[in-house]
Amino acid sequence: MADDTKNLKTTPLDEMHREYGAKMVPFAGYSMPVQYKAGVLQEHLHTRASAGLFDVSHMGQARLHGAKAAEALETLVPGDIAGLDAGNMRYTLFTNEHGGILDDLMVTQCGDSLYLVVNAACKEADFAHFSARLPDLWLEVIEDHALLALQGPKAADVLARYVPAARHMVFLTGATYRINDVPCFITRSGYTGEDGFEISLPAAEAEAFARLLLAETEVMPIGLGARDSLRLEAGLCLYGHDIDESTTPVEAALNWTIGKRRREEGGFPGADVVLGQIKDGTARKRVGLIPEGRAPARAGTEIQDLGGGAAGTVTSGGFGPTVDGPIAMGYVRADLAEPGTRVNLMVRGKALAARVVKPPFVKQNYVKD
Amino acid sequence: MTVKYTKDHEWVRLDGDVVTVGITNYAQEQLGDVVFVEVPETGTHFDAGAEAAVVESVKAASEVYAPLSGEIVDGNQAVVDEPALVNSDPEGGGWFFKMKPDDPSQMDDLLDDAAYRALLADLG
Structure with missing residues (x-):
């Protein structure tokens, strides 16, 4: 344990986290705040009611340069990247030759480049994958920028005090704005099910700006604990739990990330498998699950049909x-994937009744104009 | 009335021939917001070290172990109905269960106040 923590990387906000009473834990090679003094429950509820500030600087940021960047990226992902207008962004997936998911990522078309945000635990593998598969493109890994997420219904009011234009940004768009004369790349996006922003800014400026945001009465610092419960309620996948190399986009119910043109043209790794599954279906599917009663069912919990037969496994579970x-959330046999289907979750040797639902578990409060 | 502790951060209070068992303030701080509690049924017998109750926070599930061998004489319905009581009053109203030990002298094997404080000091 001591050796593990010694080699951990820190984000530019490390000192501030400790000052705010964060409990720091190892996560994807970084020392990260899992919660602050308020605790996961209050942090979660505060984000849904007001605004929460998350340090997501551990995530991988990069820019893919070149006139043909979008077409090139499409050889690695099933999303419609070439169809993204400048300033628009999209959630997509790196797939392997078997249609398995190597990582999930956000891609923003910046005109002269694509701005990418990938998972912390996957970033080195992702970037190596780029170099191997797209050797002619310049992938600029951004290591000198922090990434802040400001999420919640008051996020726009708060950010507009520093970036007036933020209020008028459309959901899933991004642009460069100046904060105190420092260029920052801001997207209206997030992973909580709420309206919000992600702000990429120079590491040296991050702490001062984070402190300004935290000084706003609406804003509270939020740790990874609440980030996880927020994304689970929003029905969003956590890489390494709900999706991984053994799951395909179709099994994961992420068909919506595969545009019409990509379904017709293919041309991404594992396209034969994935397009075949879109047409013929899959043996299992990711669904939402609501246990009866109060007991949570955690990741790894076995799912059984009402006859006691093997039906699948919970991949994310907890208390919302x-x-x-x-x-x-978890994977169940296709014949049990219909919302309303009753299943049993085997918790501590006992069958806990649950029903299949279609995520999200809460209304998504994205701003749509 | 004697209060002892276990290495698993439970407190054990002997009143007459019955012990009351709960988790320490340190344990509730480590767990965070408790959202679910399951307590054992009256009449169940547990050996020392067996899983007797369940406590879950938003983040994780943990077990509460029987600190001594004995029979459950009461489970605290109040923490089942209001799990947050484990956070707000861990060493009082947030108790989990009462048991009648087979051998009350097993209390002697548990940590006294000074030994438990030393354990916490080691955890930093």
């Missing part, structure tokens, strides 16, 4: 503070 009850 806004739902005020247990919620989970």
